Amino acid sequence: MVPFPCFCAMANCHEFSGRRVFRMQRTLASSAIALIVAAGPALAELTPAQVWENLSGYYTSMGYEVTVGSQDETDGNLSLTDVVFTSEIDQPDAATSVSATVPKITLEQTDDAKVRTVFDGEMTVESSTDVPDQEPMSFRLVMTAPENEMISSGTENDMLHEFDFPTLESKLYFGSATPDADGGEAPMTLTLTESTGQYRTVHAENQEITYEMVSKGLDVALNVTEPPAEDGTGGNGKVTGQAHVDGVTFTGTTSIPGDIENLAERLDLALNAGLVAQGKAELGKMSGDMTFEGMDENDQPQSGDAKFNAESSDLTFAMSKEGLTYGGNSGATEVEANFAQLPFPITYSIDKASGEATFPVSKGEDAQPFALKYELAGVKLADAIWDQFDPGKELPRDPANLKLDLTGEAVVKNDLFDPAFAQKLEEQAPDPATDDPATDDPAAEGEAPDATAETSPAPTVPFEPRSLKINEVVLQAVGADANLTGDLTFADLEQPPVGVIEGDFKGINALLDKLVAMGIVPQDQLMGARMMLAMFAKPAEGDPDHLQTKIEFKEGGSIFANGQQVK
Numbered sequence: 001m002v003p004f005p006c007f008c009a010m011a012n013c014h015e016f017s018g019r020r021v022f023r024m025q026r027t028l029a030s031s032a033i034a035l036i037v038a039a040g041p042a043l044a045e046l047t048p049a050q051v052w053e054n055l056s057g058y059y060t061s062m063g064y065e066v067t068v069g070s071q072d073e074t075d076g077n078l079s080l081t082d083v084v085f086t087s088e089i090d091q092p093d094a095a096t097s098v099s100a101t102v103p104k105i106t107l108e109q110t111d112d113a114k115v116r117t118v119f120d121g122e123m124t125v126e127s128s129t130d131v132p133d134q135e136p137m138s139f140r141l142v143m144t145a146p147e148n149e150m151i152s153s154g155t156e157n158d159m160l161h162e163f164d165f166p167t168l169e170s171k172l173y174f175g176s177a178t179p180d181a182d183g184g185e186a187p188m189t190l191t192l193t194e195s196t197g198q199y200r201t202v203h204a205e206n207q208e209i210t211y212e213m214v215s216k217g218l219d220v221a222l223n224v225t226e227p228p229a230e231d232g233t234g235g236n237g238k239v240t241g242q243a244h245v246d247g248v249t250f251t252g253t254t255s256i257p258g259d260i261e262n263l264a265e266r267l268d269l270a271l272n273a274g275l276v277a278q279g280k281a282e283l284g285k286m287s288g289d290m291t292f293e294g295m296d297e298n299d300q301p302q303s304g305d306a307k308f309n310a311e312s313s314d315l316t317f318a319m320s321k322e323g324l325t326y327g328g329n330s331g332a333t334e335v336e337a338n339f340a341q342l343p344f345p346i347t348y349s350i351d352k353a354s355g356e357a358t359f360p361v362s363k364g365e366d367a368q369p370f371a372l373k374y375e376l377a378g379v380k381l382a383d384a385i386w387d388q389f390d391p392g393k394e395l396p397r398d399p400a401n402l403k404l405d406l407t408g409e410a411v412v413k414n415d416l417f418d419p420a421f422a423q424k425l426e427e428q429a430p431d432p433a434t435d436d437p438a439t440d441d442p443a444a445e446g447e448a449p450d451a452t453a454e455t456s457p458a459p460t461v462p463f464e465p466r467s468l469k470i471n472e473v474v475l476q477a478v479g480a481d482a483n484l485t486g487d488l489t490f491a492d493l494e495q496p497p498v499g500v501i502e503g504d505f506k507g508i509n510a511l512l513d514k515l516v517a518m519g520i521v522p523q524d525q526l527m528g529a530r531m532m533l534a535m536f537a538k539p540a541e542g543d544p545d546h547l548q549t550k551i552e553f554k555e556g557g558s559i560f561a562n563g564q565q566v567k
Helices: 003-011 011-019 021-036 046-061 269-275 382-388 419-428 509-517 523-536
Strands: 066-076 077-091 094-109 115-120 122-130 137-144 149-154 158-174 188-203 208-216 219-225 238-245 248-257 276-283 286-295 301-310 313-320 322-329 331-341 346-350 352-359 368-381 398-413 461-478 481-488 500-506 536-538 541-553 558-559
Touching: 046 066, 046 077, 046 115, 046 137, 077 481, 158 248, 248 461, 322 368, 368 382, 481 509, 509 523, 509 541, 523 541
Parallel strands: none
Antiparallel strands: 066 077, 077 094, 094 115, 094 122, 115 149, 122 137, 137 158, 149 158, 158 188, 188 208, 188 219, 208 248, 219 238, 238 286, 248 276, 276 313, 286 301, 301 331, 313 322, 322 352, 331 346, 346 368, 352 368, 368 398, 398 461, 461 481, 481 500, 500 541, 536 541, 541 558
């Protein structure tokens, strides 16, 4: 059922707003699985009833209840009306309800032993999430897909679904907004054009799912109006915009253990049983623009506009018992923003950006690997920005670069997707109604605290680091270069690390001299800055503007900088 993997994923997006990063990880992982489904079995006699059982069974395995308003089977063909997919996910930190409706689904036998499926009418998703001490969050999604069809072939245990959506339009409404209340104008509209693809389900010891979808383009329209405040003021702000993506591709695979039920609620059990999922989204060239207007905090009018262009990009996702990985790459990007309050545009460009984070999610006694990589290359600011603080062109205006590459190992003390662990985190979260630091009554100065006062338990820490390797940290900007490498080990959270961090710096002294000449750093502070540098770095032989440092962390907590003890 092609539209609804997207439905199910978007229905969980509310949980991103919660207080806990682990809630976000849980939701991202569940949503990504729902998006991954796909590719090709052999020709066999297939019936509409078998296809419907295959389609509905997927959502049942994901924890959805599937109900059909009416069902008519004539000459082997199947007509379903008012098909509703519902899910209630009760987590300790949030309760989410989802209801997705398709007005009519028609499944017809073809002359070549296949089944043709058509989804008719406006397909809708309504989702609401209740988070303790926060306003409920809800949205409504309305989808239309004229002239769509899906051709299914294969067998009950090995079924291929090939779909064609000439246009797939999704209108997104937030909170209490509805199509009727907004006059049919949605705050956000996404339109995919010429979308084709396939997904394949194979039932053996595990359920194997593969998925592929290619769209010629994606158009996004934004039309957001500021709601009035409770006292009736405000409501004058408005943001409009549009963006186009030249080609979108989604691919993915999932292997679901055969004995797992309600995957969305017990992701921890599924992972420990062997759940494996991976997916990739590839986006072509992008361009867009937006305008905004409204009033600032002083009731003064403000307005502006922005536009951007970007080369192709991609996002990747992978999850198994061994860990969770998110990654992304983007090509050259150019941005220009104009504000009525500024006499010049904010213009910058980036040659490329990339990042990847991998971290363990399953409890275990042995240390497990983690990694974090990030790169921002070729960051350029327009001369109009430089001229605001460097009109004399004292500083080099070469492109800036940042690179980060960290790896290590950590012991995972809790299954990150275990609802019991989420409950423990929620119980330890500060209560905003009672834990305001401004209202605390600390002991008077010089007065010993009450030994009988109840103290809060130490917060639960899911990770205990065992090693951290700084493969590379590089920053290049305004004529200066900084490079760091290092290797640290950790016995436990109570003990300081042991190891070495080495640094190599070029152009720092020249940069300080230029900052003084520009008046940014006062002359009387320059000596103090150089003394601090001398404590932790020494000049390389024959080059006073090339500094090197070696910081050693010894057992017992002592620290040495270039052989001199500083702690």
